Every structure is written in C-alpha cells, then in structure tokens.
Amino acid sequence: xxxxxYVTPEEAVKVIKSGDRVHLSSVAVTPHTLxxxxxxxxxxxxxxxxxxxxxxxxxxxxxxNPEFEGIFVSEQFFVGANLRKQTQAGYADYxxxxxxxxxxxxxxxxxxxxxxxxMCSVPDKHGYVSLGTSVDATLAAIETADVVxxxxxxxxxxxxxxxxxxxxxxxxFVEDDIELYAHGxxxxxxxxxxIGKNVAELVEDGACLQMGIGGIxxxxxxxxxxxxxxxxxxxxxxxxxxxxxxxxxxxGKRKQLDKGKMVASFLMGTKKLYDFIDDNPRVAMMDxxxxxxxSVIRQLDKLTAINSALAIxxxxxxxxxxxxxxxxxxxxxxIDFIRGAGYSKGGxxxxxxxxxxxxxxxKISPILLPGSGVVSTRSNMHWVVTEFGAVNLYxxxxxxxxxxxxxxxxxxxxxxxxxxxxxxxxxHFHFVKKEY
Numbered sequence: 001x002x003x004x005x006y007v008t009p010e011e012a013v014k015v016i017k018s019g020d021r022v023h024l025s026s027v028a029v030t031p032h033t034l035x036x037x038x039x040x041x042x043x044x045x046x047x048x049x050x051x052x053x054x055x056x057x058x059x060x061x062x063x064x065n066p067e068f069e070g071i072f073v074s075e076q077f078f079v080g081a082n083l084r085k086q087t088q089a090g091y092a093d094y095x096x097x098x099x100x101x102x103x104x105x106x107x108x109x110x111x112x113x114x115x116x117x118x119m120c121s122v123p124d125k126h127g128y129v130s131l132g133t134s135v136d137a138t139l140a141a142i143e144t145a146d147v148v149x150x151x152x153x154x155x156x157x158x159x160x161x162x163x164x165x166x167x168x169x170x171x172x173f174v175e176d177d178i179e180l181y182a183h184g185x186x187x188x189x190x191x192x193x194x195i196g197k198n199v200a201e202l203v204e205d206g207a208c209l210q211m212g213i214g215g216i217x218x219x220x221x222x223x224x225x226x227x228x229x230x231x232x233x234x235x236x237x238x239x240x241x242x243x244x245x246x247x248x249x250x251x252g253k254r255k256q257l258d259k260g261k262m263v264a265s266f267l268m269g270t271k272k273l274y275d276f277i278d279d280n281p282r283v284a285m286m287d288x289x290x291x292x293x294x295s296v297i298r299q300l301d302k303l304t305a306i307n308s309a310l311a312i313x314x315x316x317x318x319x320x321x322x323x324x325x326x327x328x329x330x331x332x333x334x335i336d337f338i339r340g341a342g343y344s345k346g347g348x349x350x351x352x353x354x355x356x357x358x359x360x361x362x363k364i365s366p367i368l369l370p371g372s373g374v375v376s377t378r379s380n381m382h383w384v385v386t387e388f389g390a391v392n393l394y395x396x397x398x399x400x401x402x403x404x405x406x407x408x409x410x411x412x413x414x415x416x417x418x419x420x421x422x423x424x425x426x427x428h429f430h431f432v433k434k435e436y
Contacts, residue, residue: 004123004152004173012149012172013038013117020114021051021075023106023141027268028133028180029119030057033151038117039063042071049073053111055102055136055266056080058181064092075111077102077137078330079321088326096321096373099235099333100292103140116145119176121156123167131163132156133180133274134266136235136288142169151176159277161263161284182270185218185239191354192219194387199306199352200224202383202390206254207302207348210234210337211241213268216308216352224249231255232262233300235291235333238269242276256299258284265291292333297340303347305337309375310353311363314402314421316381316393317374318351325371338380348383351376355386355410362413364405366420384408399425 013034016022022038025031039062041047048071052063055077063072064086074092076083077099086092097105105111118138120129129152131138139162142148148169153176188196196219203209203224208231211217218240224230225244231252232241241262244250252260261281265288267273277283290296297303309320310328322328341347353363364386368374381393384405391404402421406414 004167006152006173006175009033009151009174010037012174013041015147015149015172016041016047016050016115018048018050021053021112022115022117023113023138023145024052024054024057025118025131025138026055026057026134026136027266028058028182028274029131029156030059030181031117031119031151032059033174033176033178034117034149035061035063039068042068047071051075053077053113055099058082066091076330078332079327080329084328094327094330096331098292098331098336099288100294100336102137103287103289106137106140106144113141113145114147116141116148117151118142118148119151119153119156120165121158122152122154124158127167128164129167129170130156130158130160131165131285132159133268133277133285135162135285136266139165139287140289147171149174153177155180157274157278159283159285160281162287162290163285180271180274183213183238183268184270186215188215188219188222191387192216195352195354195385196220196223198385198387198390199350202348202350202385203227203230203304204302204346205229207231207304208233208255208300210303210305210341212236212307213238214308217306220306220352229253231300232264233258233291233297233303234264235288235336236266236268237262237264238267239273242273254301256301257296263291292336294336294340294343297337298343301345301347303337303341303344304350305341305348306350306352307334307337308353309351309363311365311368311372312351312353312384312405313368314364314366314405314417314424315398316378316384316401316405317368318376318381319368319372320375321373322371324369331375334375335380338376342380342382349380350383350385351381352385355388355408356413360412362409362417364409364413364417366417366424
C-alpha cells in the first residue's frame with residue numbers, strides 16, 4: 001500500500017482553476033471540509049466561473065448565495081430544500097436528468113469533471129477506502145476526473161459493493177473528522193399512516209421494494225411487519241427499513257439478482273443506519289447506473305416501486321419536480337423505477353400522495369398548474385394511492401381514469417373534479433351531483 005501524504009484542506013483546493021467543474025460527493029458525505037476553503041478562494045477573488053456539480057448535498061452551501069454570482073455556478077441533478085430558494089431565484093441551476101443517467105452525463109463527457117471532491121472511510125490494510133453512504137454518480141466522477149481530492153473521515157462507514165475504491169484512484173488526501181449528516185424519522189401523521197396501510201395492502205410476500213425517505217415510505221414500512229421474505233433494490237433507503245431487517249422480514253431470499261443483499265446507491269438517515277451498513281456484507285452500495293437501470297430492475301420479480309408526487313391530473317399525468325414554473329426538486333429515480341417495475345414480473349409501480357396539500361388544495365386536479373413538469377406521463381401510470389384508497393389506472397381509458405382518481409380524492413373536492421371531467425369529456429362522461 002502506498003504511503004499517504006495528507007495536506008491541509010486549503011492546500012488541497014489550490015488545484016481548482018477558474019472554469020473548472022467540481023463534483024461533490026452527496027447527502028451524508030457532503031465534503032464541507034473541502035467546500036469551505038474553496039468558497040474562501042472565491043471570496044478572495046482567486047476563482048470565477050467554477051461549476052459545482054452534485055446530486056443532493058446537505059448543509060449550508062454558501063457558494064449558491066448571491067454574493068458568489070459569476071464565481072460559482074451550482075449545477076444540480078436534484079434540488080434539495082437547502083438550495084430551493086436560490087434555484088428559484090436563479091442563483092443556482094438544475095440539470096433535468098433521470099437519476100440513472102447522472103453517471104452517463106459524467107462518463108460520456110457531457111458534464112466533464114475536472115476535480116472530484118469526496119469524503120471516504122479510512123484506508124484498510126488492502127489499500128481500499130469506501131465511499132460509505134453515497135456511491136450514486138460520485139464513482140463516475142472519480143473515474144473520470146482530472147484530480148480527485150478525498151477527505152478521509154473515520155466516521156464514514158466501510159460499505160461494500162461499488163463503494164470500495166483503491167487509494168491509487170485518489171490524488172490528494174485531507175484528514176477529516178466531521179460527523180456525517182443525519183436525518184431522524186419524523187412523527188407520522190394520520191394521513192401518512194392511512195396511506196401506508198393502503199400501500200402495504202398492495203405489497204406481496206417476496207416483493208422487492210424501492211422506496212425513498214419521508215413520512216409515506218416510513219408509514220408503509222411500519223405496516224409490513226407480518227410480511228415474508230421481502231427484498232430491497234432501491235436508489236436509497238433510510239432508518240424505516242431497519243426494524244424489518246431486525247424482525248427477519250427483509251431477507252432478500254427471493255431476489256433474482258443480488259440474492260440476500262440490500263442494494264442501494266445512497267443512504268440518508270441516522271447514525272444507527274450508518275452503523276448498520278458498516279462492514280455489513282448484506283448491503284451493497286452500488287453505482288446509480290446499476291441500481292436505477294431499467295434493464296436491471298425489470299429482472300427482479302414483484303418489484304414494488306413506491307414513489308410520491310406533488311400533483312396528478314385526472315388523466316394520470318404526474319408532476320413531481322415543480323409547482324407550476326417554480327422548480328421544487330427533481331426527476332430523481334421515479335421514472336427509472338416506474339418503468340422498471342412496470343416491466344417486472346408481478347411488479348407494481350405505485351404513486352402515493354396525500355389527497356390535499358397542507359392548505360387543503362387537492363393534489364388530484366383537473367389539469368396540472370401551467371408550467372408544471374410532467375415527470376411520469378399518463379402512459380406510465382399503474383397504481384395511485386391516497387389516504388382514501390388505491391386505484392389501478394393501467395389499461396384504463398381517460399374517462400375511467402378520471403372516475404377512479406376522483407374516487408380517491410378528498411371528499412371536499414370530488415364534486416368539482418366530477419364537474420371538471422364532465423366538462424372535459426362531454427355528455428359521454430356520466431356526471432352525477434353527489435352528497436359526499
């Protein structure tokens with residue numbers, strides 16, 4: 001194993017030049033130890049037009065503030081809450097892309113990476129470090145970057161799969177000891193719990209799960225305690241899955257690929273989750289080009305993909321990335337898994353969402369707000385679930401879809417949705433004023 005020479009973060013980021021594109025490792029392993037001195041170089045007038053590329057990064061990100069306009073250009077593959085206002089104001093920007101193809105943009109040179117700034121575990125006796133909680137598109141950046149800078153942190157778990165890289169793939173090393181970003185599980189609302197029950201009724205024994213983070217995924221997982229031999233193949237998972245592992249519900253025994261392993265590309269949760277994957281051969285942290293590949297996903301029987309949305313219209317068009325023209329999040333892996341689950345033998349693509357917003361506005365609407373991004377088209381739709389039930393739109397006509405979606409809308413909005421459908425489809429659509 002080669003001898004590692006550590007330098008200061010300030011020395012490490014001197015390799016960044018004006019006009020470079022810098023890729024950041026994401027989520028829990030956001031490399032703030034390297035970001036801070038890079039920002040100081042920009043503040044001191046040493047840099048301009050540096051593109052900062054990432055999926056979702058955590059924490060306070062000064063480089064996207066107005067004072068750094070022209071110095072740093074934020075190019076995100078996903079817009080998180082911490083950069084939402086800056087993105088909507090134009091100080092940060094977004095690259096629309098399926099999560100599965102983020103690595104393709106990097107590997108094929110569409111988004112050429114000059115400097116990759118990552119966080120990793122300490123080297124093992126074989127000369128390998130682990131990317132820990134986030135492989136996603138970071139592996140592609142490491143493979144193609146001109147320079148790779150690593151913040152070596154003992155708090156990063158030693159995860160297996162594509163997460164393991166040789167120290168020879170790293171050019172500059174910095175010592176780090178910051179705690180990984182953690183997200184606890186929020187208390188479930190009554191709406192979350194009811195949606196969780198409705199979704200759980202669709203999950204079969206032996207199913208392979210894809211889910212995200214938040215109230216609805218956690219509510220679904222909380223209802224699966226009596227299921228058998230569930231598998232996990234997902235872009236990410238959080239703490240909600242751990243009780244099912246501990247109870248022996250998640251075994252992966254029936255998976256056609258990676259039998260017995262929980263497969264993900266990144267994680268977001270608490271230290272308990274990060275400790276769980278440390279040196280755990282049951283977990284494979286993989287390149288997002290594998291986890292989110294439709295050709296891989298479709299090989300897993302009963303792939304049950306649980307995704308959410310901001311709104312859905314009466315024909316089944318799903319908006320999940322914007323509120324009208326205001327950009328809110330990103331395409332993410334929704335289409336990757338909706339398509340993959342649709343091809344899977346016995347698969348179930350599911351969109352689960354509350355029937356109304358916090359302000360009581362119906363999330364099932366006659367049409368989407370002007371400017372809304374259609375992330376999943378109406379032809380992609382299968383199951384849609386709210387707290388009022390579950391309906392399957394697959395193979396249904398536009399008029400049938402309108403009736404089905406209205407049936408799971410909030411009672412306060414069903415009559416207006418019925419009326420809108422009647423006006424859209426004419427006298428052939430049976431409209432009856434009802435007392436709900």
